[in-house]
Amino acid sequence: MSDLLATPVKPLTAHSALIGASFDRVCDPIEKIVLDMGYEVRRETARMEVDIPLGQVIFDADGAQTRVQFSSPTPPQLQMLKDLYARRFESLGLAAGIKWAKEQQGGMPLNQVGCTIADVTRLSPGFARLRLQGGFSMFAQSGAGLHFRFLLGPEGAAMPSLDENGLTFWPGGQEAWHRPVFTVRQLGKDADWMDVDIALHDGGRTTQWVAAVQPGDQVALSGPSGSKLPTAERLVLLGDETAMPVMMNIMDNMPKTAEITAALALRHPDDMQDPRRSDIAVAHCDMADEDALLTKLAQHLETDRGAYVFFAAEKTQAARAREMIKAAGWPASAARAAGYWGK
Ligand SMILES: Cc1cc2nc3c(=O)[nH]c(=O)nc-3n(C[C@H](O)[C@H](O)[C@H](O)COP(=O)(O)OP(=O)(O)OC[C@H]3O[C@@H](n4cnc5c(N)ncnc54)[C@H](O)[C@@H]3O)c2cc1C
Structure with a gap:
């Protein structure tokens, strides 16, 4: 684990x-x-x-x-x-x-936040940013997960609610809901807004939703969930475009003393964002080259023993990364290789 x-x-x-x-x-x-x-x-x-x-x-x-x-x-x-x-x-x-036991009935599930779209910005050729307004205090707690799921329901469905047993009731059935995982890119100081960066891709249901969404529209999400900010003093971060938000979040929110090396595989060089810390140079490679990130991983496994390695990309690449990390004898507690999307 x-x-x-x-x-x-x-x-x-x-x-x-x-x-x-x-x-x-x-x-x-x-x-x-x-x-x-x-x-x-x-x-x-x-x-x-x-x-x-x-x-x-x-x-x-x-x-x-x-x-x-x-x-x-x-x-x-x-x-x-x-x-x-x-x-x-x-x-x-x-x-x-x-x-x-009837401890909790009615209202919203305890992991659900109702939000309003405050702004939609086209950041770069492959990315849009949504600013969501809502009560995100749970995301601001120390040790909170960095991720959440959008809850995109069937046409006209009401938001999920609690049933008489305190369990989540999904109008139309849970399978009818698209619940893609995204990352908190940035949280407002008072946890009353959050930015999320979305990699736009053909055929993506979230991409289609973002194209239609307008300021003032309502959406629900569930979270926080998933990985937290790492605690290591030395980190190697490797990811494709879907991992850019989490890598930027980590680079912006880790203590200044953390030593960070990072590389991103992107479809468009113009999608590259800059971390707030000017002492971190993020290397770039082409996302179309499926070996590019793995080659970088192999180099870091040679030279960066003792660092925490984070790798996130398409799931077959993540599986190969896990094999490489294991073969290198890297301690399981000092690495995470996650599949962020599937072909
Ligand atoms: C922990 C975690 C955090 C994530 N954070 C973010 C984030 O902050 N921003 C972000 O953009 N993504 C993020 N992702 C990735 C995102 O969840 C997936 O890309 C997801 O499939 C997007 O759903 P969709 O509705 O866009 O596509 P879907 O409608 O589910 O997929 C439609 C088709 O598109 C393909 N596809 C899915 N994603 C991509 C892609 N990125 N490029 C090309 N083809 C794709 C699928 O193979 C599928 O065939 C994260 C994933 C995880 C696990």
Whole structure:
């Protein structure tokens, strides 16, 4: 597991449910899923504790039933944890006999922010920037994820809301929603606006939406989620255009003492942005050359032992990057290679 994703669990909020099935019937498959994903499980005769980056889930035997309690450091993480487990219980055939405690009903899911489009700017040949106005205080907390999902629903659908069990209700069904992942490029000082930079590409549903969107339009997003600001003192950042927002965010928000080397693969040289720090020179290569970033990665794996390596690009490139990082004997905690989009 990446250290970027590891969240120390300090439960702030807790919700619970009672499942109408025995402890072993519930915990055997859940334990397997969690262990397969590389996370920790502590299991005794009548109690199981699961720790994942979103929070902690505790299962206790309760006669012929099983009590389950969810706790997370923040309300958005709690919502994601509950929704994740509700889907998991359903896929394991456990949903029919479940009673959710009524801690939270109605209104918006705890990880959802309703926003207004304040501005749409064409930044460069391949990029548009949206300024969103809304309550982004959760994104401003230290240790918050750098990412979110736009919630683009079917024509005329209402925004997702909470059902009577405190779970996210998706009008038209969850599959009908396009939920692409994007990155906070910049957050206002009072967390009342956020900029997001969007790489425009043919056939992209977000590209089509951005072409039609007008100041004053409403949109919802869910977050914060995903990787946080790294903590390393020395970093190598390598990414394609979809990773430019996260790399710029990292370069702009890491302490000035952090030593950063960066390279971006772009379709258009004119898309290149400048980090605020003038001492960081960002190298450029052509995104059409699928080996360009990997060649740079190979060089850094030779020369930058001890640095934290971040790599994000098309998913087959990310898979190759993971193999190279492993083959170089790089500690897993000092690298992350993520697929940001797929062909
Ligand atoms: C953690 C994370 C953070 C991200 N942050 C950003 C960000 O801040 N800005 C950003 O622009 N992207 C970002 N991305 C990438 C973005 O989520 C994907 O590109 C996503 O597919 C965009 O959705 P869409 O609606 O534009 O395309 P879709 O409608 O989902 O895709 C349509 C087609 O376009 C292709 N496609 C998707 N993305 C691209 C692309 N970039 N270039 C060429 N073809 C593509 C797909 O293969 C698909 O066939 C991020 C991804 C991740 C995982």
